[in-house]
Amino acid sequence: MKYDKVENTFFEGFKGNYVRALITGPNKEIVKQAAYDSTSTPGAVIGRVEGGVEGFLEKNKTPDGRYGAVVQYWFGSDDLEKFELELSYRIRQDILVKPFTRVFNYTQNPQGFIGMEKQVGNCGDGFEWKINKFNRTMINVPIAVPDFQIEEKLGYGEGIMGANFWYMCDSEEAVLKAGKIAINEIMAVEGTCAPFGICSAASKPETNYPWIGPSTNHYYCPSLKENLGEVSKVPGGINYIPEIVINAVDEDSMKKAVKSAIDGIIDVEGVLSISAGNFEGKLGDKIYNLLDIL
Numbered sequence: 489m490k491y492d493k494v495e496n497t498f499f500e501g502f503k504g505n506y507v508r509a510l511i512t513g514p515n516k517e518i519v520k521q522a523a524y525d526s527t528s529t530p531g532a533v534i535g536r537v538e539g540g541v542e543g544f545l546e547k548n549k550t551p552d553g554r555y556g557a558v559v560q561y562w563f564g565s566d567d568l569e570k571f572e573l574e575l576s577y578r579i580r581q582d583i584l585v586k587p588f589t590r591v592f593n594y595t596q597n598p599q600g601f602i603g604m605e606k607q608v609g610n611c612g613d614g615f616e617w618k619i620n621k622f623n624r625t626m627i628n629v630p631i632a633v634p635d636f637q638i639e640e641k642l643g644y645g646e647g648i649m650g651a652n653f654w655y656m657c658d659s660e661e662a663v664l665k666a667g668k669i670a671i672n673e674i675m676a677v678e679g680t681c682a683p684f685g686i687c688s689a690a691s692k693p694e695t696n697y698p699w700i701g702p703s704t705n706h707y708y709c710p711s712l713k714e715n716l717g718e719v720s721k722v723p724g725g726i727n728y729i730p731e732i733v734i735n736a737v738d739e740d741s742m743k744k745a746v747k748s749a750i751d752g753i754i755d756v757e758g759v760l761s762i763s764a765g766n767f768e769g770k771l772g773d774k775i776y777n778l779l780d781i782l
Contacts, residue, residue: 500772504649523557526582540681551622576607598643662758679737
């Protein structure tokens with residue numbers, strides 16, 4: 489059977505708010521750097537923003553006819569004022585500072601909008617102004633390599649965070665090869681992103697050090713298997729347990745991304761089993777069985 493490697497287990501989905509944005513720039517290198525810089529450091533579990541690169545666009549697909557990157561920024565709370573502040577750090581420190589970049593709203597059918605003037609536009613120290621360009625209202629922020637422009641408002645919506653699966657491997661080569669395939673499959677699904685990329689650190693909510701947030705899920709650490717003995721949950725022959733986390737704008741997109749990614753890696757040599765991380769159904773808003781999705 490095709491899915492014999494897949495365990496009959498589940499993951500939990502969490503409600504989250506997202507902003508979907510489009511970064512454009514003069515060349516692919518600048519756009520790629522701005523996209524990955526601004527979506528790095530996944531931080532939803534510690535009350536910060538986390539993000540992911542959804543995909544890249546050619547010049548004929550963007551409002552200003554330049555190279556583009558579709559990015560997502562996620563926040564696990566309904567505190568939109570806090571979301572606005574945390575998002576502004578990503579924009580100000582990671583996009584505005586890249587030469588000749590612009591940011592456009594890319595959220596379809598938004599539930600509402602987050603204004604960009606207070607936390608981003610005011611980087612112009614009061615000298616910023618608004619322009620009507622590309623059939624949108626843009627804030628022009630004067631900077632030394634003139635100028636940074638961002639759409640006046642970015643739309644937000646409600647989606648699913650925390651979908652995941654583990655692919656258990658016997659070799660480092662399998663970790664990297666299968667991980668690359670999985671990420672590419674996810675990026676091919678509109679509305680989804682993998683904020684951690686190939687994640688090497690499965691976590692658990694209970695911890696001896698609560699001030700740092702979630703800590704290592706020691707039951708699944710291969711290096712602890714001998715010390716833990718029968719308590720260890722690492723299967724025989726497994727030396728690596730990487731995780732892929734998926735955020736998605738809706739349930740259908742999430743399920744499509746999970747299925748596409750697993751289908752893409754299930755026959756990769758060295759991938760011996762596929763499972764998922766969960767918290768016994770105690771934390772997530774919804775529960776999804778892997779086999780039901782496949």
